Amino acid sequence: MRPSAVNLAEVPEEVRDLSAEDWLRLYRQMATIRAFEEQVNELYTTRRMPGLAHLYIGQEAVAVGVCAALRADDFITSTHRGHGHCLAKGARVDRMFCELLGKAEGYCRGKGGSMHIADPDSGNLGANAIVGGSAGIATGAALSAKMRASDQVAVCFFGEGALGQGLLYEVMNMASLWKLPVVYVCENNLYNEYTHYRETTAGDVLARPQAFGIPGEEVDGQDVRAVLAAARRAVARARRGEGPTFLLCNTYRYFGHHVGDVDRSYYRGKDEEEAWKTHRDPLRILRGWMTAAGLAAPEAFDAADRAAREEVAQGVAYALQAPYPDPSEVTQHVYA
């Protein structure tokens, strides 16, 4: 947890083919997610966004690293903390903001909102506001891919809070029995809402997939290199028809459970938050490694940050002036 802990050792074997431009592109994706979420928080605090949102800041390397291992036609399912997954899989910033603001051009025509963004065009089968609720959908998409012999892979993102849901174990059992091409990505950000996961989670987390014969791997979720390497291993295994993999990505959310969770002192300290931001920040880790290794100059990252902020500013400006759906749409799409 010290700056020197940043891994300057050689890059994992699975990701040695990436060029400096490739890594910069991943940095830019993380920067976009961060700028997007900062803007979401701003929309909330200035009362311009209906409802709440669950910010992904701090966890960017997980979504970006995993989605970088996927093809455009691969599937993901996401969570209530899903903006990062959606953007990393290919969603546009402006249409994301439209959805968050309940506008007609949103990905769900304003019917889903922050917790339900779905974009089949980018393989996103939907964020899900039921903790663990998408485990069946992701596993079913994998069954579908196998039955259709489509060579697609499905990734199920979920937080460590979903480890308490029985559905996850039911579908992991079937995924292993049927060798389904699915990757279970558990993002352990340490807190089930307002409770430390150690108070809710017995035993060794990786013993759970192991019990189903599913290979599990603990991953530094703050290091996009490690996430991408692990995701590539898991995705390749799935595509080879060898079945599911479980990735336990250790990470941290900088903000509260949702944007309104401001006073967090009763469940975690400021010193803990500061330690993660200072020593374990996924953007800093990638930037630190690339500059130290001479892969990019500091200005390249500043430019990426600026470009991300600019894209977000344009996107939110567009969404703020975009029209709401016609009220008559309320009864549309109940049935196909």
Place this chain on the structure above:
Amino acid sequence: MSTPSTAVRGLAREAVREITLAQAVREALAEEMRRDPRVFVLGEDVAEAGTPFKVLAGLVQEFGPQRVLDTPISEAGFVGIAVGAAMTGLRPVVDVMFGDFLTLAMDQIVNQAAKVHYMSGGKLKVPLVVRTTLGATRRSAAQHSQSLHAWFSHVPGLKVALPSTPYDAKGLLKTAIRDDNPVVFFEDKMMYQVKGPVPEEEYTIPFGVADVKRPGRHVTVVATSSMVYVALEAAQILEAEGIEAEVVDPRTTVPLDVETLVTSARKTGRVVVVDEGHRRYGVTAELAAVIAEEAFYDLEAPVRRVGALDVPVPFSPVLEDQTVPTPEQVAAVARELCGRSERDWR
């Protein structure tokens, strides 16, 4: 149980063979699986066992274990997997052995399947059929006897079918499989061996079209699933007393054929609604309210309801038999509506 002769209306009677409701369900599945390679079946003991009711016997032999998947005993899990498969290009038909076990899959049906199309602004579809059972009197007690179709009828995004005859079961199931929405399809487990005419030729029955199982002019009995037979027996009792009962089967509660129900109510002026779900907040309440709202000024009397007793289904036959509607109960209510007491007819 008698078979309603009206089920064969419009068909050349002599050419129509008779098969059981279980066979009708199996035929519908087999025909749709032959027609569409995206259709597959999954659930507990669906393959070699063909389900405990033997409804699916023979399917795995024709279509193989890749399209007739035996699952673990994991209702939430395999319904959830079916939702995901439906969202990505397949058309799964899930078998949930007892309707009581739907409770284990409620999140997947209610929060996922029913909502996906709407929440995604119409982009994603869930062409899923959940086949399950309802009905008491099998001496199976409280956790294997419930009729829970009212719950699913309450949830926007779901369609609900409950056939009463082999003919309806086959035609409605084929429609359910071709529908792009999640359909919960309830079969009364006590009706699987009921025989009825089913033509060899291809046919489907559209959702939202009620069927008049018996015409009459004095009182309307709206009845669902196996309660259609209870209503038809009640109609026979009433016939002997000079009361002509019309028996109307909605066949699907969602979508509901309001027009046929209301037309019959206006014609007879008297309505009894019979359903095997609990009476309290049940399907009978909704149907009675719809009829009262639309036909109030044509009614001679308040719409009456006959449903299952509001108790968990007990085991002992002496107790269980009191919980389900009987032809005598339905006849008594209809008689009252017609302004006659039983004594008038003795």
